[in-house]
Every structure is written in C-alpha cells, then in structure tokens.
Amino acid sequence: MGLLIAGISLGFSAGFSPGPLMVLIISQTLKHGYREGIKVACAPIITDIPIIMFTLLLLSYLSQNSSILGLISIIGGFYLLYLAYESFKTHGIKENFDVEEPKSFLKGATVNFLSPNPYIFWITVGGPIIIAAYQINQYSPLWFFFGFYVLLIGSKILLAVLVGKSRNFLTGKSYIYIMRFMGVLLLVFATYLWWNGLHLILD
Numbered sequence: 001m002g003l004l005i006a007g008i009s010l011g012f013s014a015g016f017s018p019g020p021l022m023v024l025i026i027s028q029t030l031k032h033g034y035r036e037g038i039k040v041a042c043a044p045i046i047t048d049i050p051i052i053m054f055t056l057l058l059l060s061y062l063s064q065n066s067s068i069l070g071l072i073s074i075i076g077g078f079y080l081l082y083l084a085y086e087s088f089k090t091h092g093i094k095e096n097f098d099v100e101e102p103k104s105f106l107k108g109a110t111v112n113f114l115s116p117n118p119y120i121f122w123i124t125v126g127g128p129i130i131i132a133a134y135q136i137n138q139y140s141p142l143w144f145f146f147g148f149y150v151l152l153i154g155s156k157i158l159l160a161v162l163v164g165k166s167r168n169f170l171t172g173k174s175y176i177y178i179m180r181f182m183g184v185l186l187l188v189f190a191t192y193l194w195w196n197g198l199h200l201i202l203d
Contacts, residue, residue, distance in 0.1 A: 003133055003140055007147025010125070010189060013182040014148075015155025017083060020115045021108065025160050028104045034164025036104040041156035043108030045149070048118055055122040059131050069128055070200030076124030077193035080186045087183035125193065132196070 016022075021040065029037030062068045112118060126148070133140040 001143075003129070003143040004147040006129065006189070007144040007149075008151050009185050011148035011151030012155055013083070013087075013185050014121065015152045016159065016178055016182055018086065019117050020111045021117075022156070022159070024107055024111050025156055026163055028107070029160045029163045032104070034160045037160025037164060038157050039104035040108035040111075041153055041160055043105060043112050044118070044152060047109045047113040048122075051113070051118050052122055052126075055119075055127040056130060058123070059127045066200045066203055069131070070197040070202075072124055073128045073193045073197030073200060076128065077190040077197065079120055079124050080190035080193065084183040084186035084190065087179045087186060125189075128193075128196070 021043070025037045025040045028040050059069070059072075062072075126144075129144060130141045133144060
C-alpha cells in the first residue's frame with residue numbers, strides 16, 4: 001500500500017509540474033483542441049519504457065554497493081527539493097504559441113524522450129524505489145508503477161481537458177493551489193529519500 005501511495009503522490013506531482021511535456025500539452029491543446037493535448041499526455045507510456053529499462057539495469061549493476069545507491073537517493077532528494085521549489089514559486093503559465101500542424105503524439109514522444117526530466121527522475125527517485133521494493137517482493141514494484149502512471153497520465157489528460165475547456169485555468173488560483181500542494185508532497189518525499197540514502201550509506 002505504501003508503494004501505491006508513493007506512486008500516486010509522485011505521479012500526481014509529475015503530472016502537473018511545469019516542464020517541456022506540459023508546455024507541449026498546453027500548446028497542442030490551445031492550437032488544436034484538448035484531444036491533441038491528450039495524445040501528447042499519453043506519450044510517456046511508450047517513451048518511458050526504454051528509459052526505465054536502462055535505469056533499472058544501471059541501478060541493478062550498482063546495487064551491490066549500497067553506498068552508491070545511498071548517494072543516488074540523496075541526490076534524488078535534492079532533485080525533489082528543486083521541484084518543490086519550482087512548485088512553490090509558480091504563478092501560472094502564459095499562453096504564447098504559434099499555429100502549426102498537430103503530429104501531437106510524435107511531438108510528445110520526442111519531447112519526453114529527449115527531456116532530461118524522466119532520466120533524472122528514474123535514476124535518482126523512481127529507480128531506487130523500484131530496486132528497494134523488488135528486494136522485498138518481486139511483485140511490489142507493480143503497485144508503484146500502477147499508481148505512478150495512472151496519476152501521471154491521468155493528471156496530464158485532466159490538464160489538457162481543463163485547458164481546452166477553460167483557458168483561464170493556467171493563470172487562475174486553482175492551478176497555483178495545486179502546485180503549492182504538490183510542493184508539500186515533494187518535500188515529504190525528498191525527506192524520505194534523504195533518510196533512505198543516509199540509511200544505505202551508514203549500513
């Protein structure tokens with residue numbers, strides 16, 4: 001249950017956090033309608049697979065040295081701290097996009113695959129959680145994956161619909177309140193990663 005909650009919380013935070021994919025979702029929605037935004041939102045389902053496989057292979061190789069995993073976990077905590085800071089200082093997003101043909105899913109896949117965000121997340125945050133969960137039970141990581149991707153994709157789809165139906169959402173108080181709430185969640189998980197990292201290093 002803890003892994004499911006962790007996946008849900010991190011997926012929700014990642015889904016609404018500003019970044020290249022969010023900008024593209026907003027752009028495609030404003031230019032071509034929310035259906036095109038939804039296509040972009042679904043791109044991580046495909047592009048994250050090779051990223052996760054690479055990350056897990058790398059971390060599995062490093063897992064024999066708990067100090068390295070601990071250091072990675074601590075770095076992940078600082079990454080979440082940075083994301084929390086970005087969430088707290090968000091004041092809305094301006095609309096300023098040019099018109100062009102959709103190709104939404106292809107654009108979403110390209111942006112997500114070339115963005116550093118998913119690599120940083122899975123190497124420093126998601127990967128260590130999965131490795132630790134697998135060592136307890138080989139099926140445990142499925143709860144994290146399920147919670148994370150349902151909320152990641154779901155929140156991005158919700159964003160596309162909200163932007164499509166109400167363009168004031170991005171500059172209104174609702175979005176800012178959501179970002180503040182996510183900032184608190186990210187601080188909680190940053191603290192957990194620091195604690196886990198120190199535990200691995202000192203063991």
